[in-house]
């Protein structure tokens with residue numbers, strides 16, 4: 468008599484995701500749905516700089532949540548020191564707002580701030596009516612490999628903010644965070 472090894476013969480399960488982002492607005496989504504939209508690219512953990520004429524030597528590198536009309540925001544490849552540069556996940560997610568006070572979490576309540584996010588951010592794409600990107604982990608059984616392969620995450624491109632002098636930020640300004648595909 469032979470014994471069937473069900474573990475070895477089992478086929479990998481394909482997870483079927485309900486495409487709730489096509490039927491609900493961002494404000495109609497449940498908390499779980501909202502959080503699952505985050506693609507985990509970690510571009511929002513990059514330091515950004517605003518070309519602000521009214522800045523002084525004292526305020527030059529202070530955090531801000533305000534951008535005036537006509538001012539331009541530039542991305543750098545300097546990431547928050549708490550970011551895990553391989554997984555692109557926050558290494559202290561639960562304590563992040565205490566450890567990094569200017570870490571801003573996008574919620575349904577502050578959705579108007581979505582323009583601070585990069586063009587490829589899924590929240591921004593959906594808010595602007597551009598739909599879910601083909602590389603999103605929700606469309607790949609929760610895996611991030613398609614996103615990394617498409618070059619849409621920060622993996623392999625960053626330096627940590629505790630390894631650089633922020634005064635020298637101009638040397639770290641980059642354009643790749645502005646890239647978006649499909």
Ligand code: SF4
Pocket residue numbers: 504505506507508509510511512573584585587588589590
């Ligand atoms: S940029 Fe948007 S989608 Fe990407 S990790 Fe940040 S919040 Fe999530």
Ligand code: SF4
Pocket residue numbers: 511512513547548549550551556557558559560563564567570571
């Ligand atoms: S505290 Fe975590 S989530 Fe916030 S910017 Fe840093 S790495 Fe990103």
